[in-house]
Amino acid sequence: MPDYRAIFEAVESTVIRVGSDNLPTEEIRKNLDEYKSFEGKKLSDADYYWVFVYVTFYSGFRAATVTARLPVIRKYFADFHLASSYGPQDIDRILHDPEMIKNRRKIQACVENAQTFKEIVSQHGSFQGYIDSFAPKASSTNLMRLKRELQHRFVGLGRVTTFHVLTDIGMPVLKPDRVMCRVFKRFGLVADEKDIEGVVKQGGKFAEHTGHPIRYIDIVFVAFGQVRSTEFGLDRGICLEKNPRCSSCGAKEFCTYDGPAC
Numbered sequence: 001m002p003d004y005r006a007i008f009e010a011v012e013s014t015v016i017r018v019g020s021d022n023l024p025t026e027e028i029r030k031n032l033d034e035y036k037s038f039e040g041k042k043l044s045d046a047d048y049y050w051v052f053v054y055v056t057f058y059s060g061f062r063a064a065t066v067t068a069r070l071p072v073i074r075k076y077f078a079d080f081h082l083a084s085s086y087g088p089q090d091i092d093r094i095l096h097d098p099e100m101i102k103n104r105r106k107i108q109a110c111v112e113n114a115q116t117f118k119e120i121v122s123q124h125g126s127f128q129g130y131i132d133s134f135a136p137k138a139s140s141t142n143l144m145r146l147k148r149e150l151q152h153r154f155v156g157l158g159r160v161t162t163f164h165v166l167t168d169i170g171m172p173v174l175k176p177d178r179v180m181c182r183v184f185k186r187f188g189l190v191a192d193e194k195d196i197e198g199v200v201k202q203g204g205k206f207a208e209h210t211g212h213p214i215r216y217i218d219i220v221f222v223a224f225g226q227v228r229s230t231e232f233g234l235d236r237g238i239c240l241e242k243n244p245r246c247s248s249c250g251a252k253e254f255c256t257y258d259g260p261a262c
C-alpha cells in the first residue's frame with residue numbers, strides 16, 4: 001500500500017519550500033490553512049448558485065482566462081432569480097459585453113440552471129435542504145447518488161465538472177481534473193490518467209491517512225501540479241505537465257515518472 005501520509009507531507013512541504021522563495025512561509029501557511037475549514041462552511045442559495053456558474057465557465061477554458069473574467073460573469077450571474085428571467089435578448093446582450101467570455105452555450109446553461117435552481121429552492125426551502133435530502137456525507141453511495149442527480153438535472157455538468165461542484169460545495173471528494181490525474185499517475189496511484197473514479201478514491205485515502213479535510217488535500221496537490229498558484233508564492237508549479245521541476249521536488253522518492261527532467 002502506498003504511504004499516503006509520507007507522500008502528502010513530501011508534496012505539502014515542497015509547495016511551502018518552493019513558494020517561500022516569493023512569499024513568507026507564514027503567509028503561505030495561512031493561505032493553505034483556509035482550505036482546512038472549507039467543508040464546515042454554510043453556503044447560502046446564492047453561494048451554491050455561484051459555484052454552478054463558475055464551474056460551468058471553468059470547464060474547457062484556461063483557468064487564468066476565466067479567473068480574469070469572474071467579475072463580469074458575476075455581474076450577470078450573481079442572482080439566480082434574475083438569471084432565471086433572462087430571455088434571448090438578455091443572452092445576446094450578455095454575449096456582446098466586450099468583457100464577457102464569448103460562449104453562448106455556457107451563458108445559456110447558466111440561465112437554464114438558474115431556472116432549475118429556482119424550482120429546487122421553492123420545493124426544498126433552500127438549496128441546502130435539497131443537498132441534505134441526499135445525506136451525502138453519510139456514505140459514498142449517497143454521495144454518488146447526489147452526483148448522478150446533479151449531473152442529470154443541471155446543464156453543462158460532465159463527469160469531471162460534477163466532482164468540481166461537489167468539492168466546492170464542501171463535499172468530501174476532490175476534483176479529479178487533469179492536474180490531479182497527472183500527479184496521481186506519476187505517483188503510481190492510478191494506472192491511467194483517465195481513471196477519474198480511481199483518482200477520487202485515492203484522494204479519499206489521503207484524507208483518511210492524514211486526517212486532513214479533502215479540500216485541503218485537493219489544494220495542496222493542485223498547487224503542486226498546476227501552472228501557477230500565486231497565493232502560495234508559486235509563479236510556476238512544480239509537477240508540471242511539461243518540464244516538471246524534479247530537482248526541486250521533495251517527493252521524488254515516491255515518483256514513478258521517468259520522462260524528461262526526471
Ligand code: SF4
Pocket residue numbers: 186238239240244245246249250251252255256257262
Ligand atoms: S515528476 Fe518530478 S516533480 Fe513530479 S512528482 Fe515526480 S519528481 Fe516530483
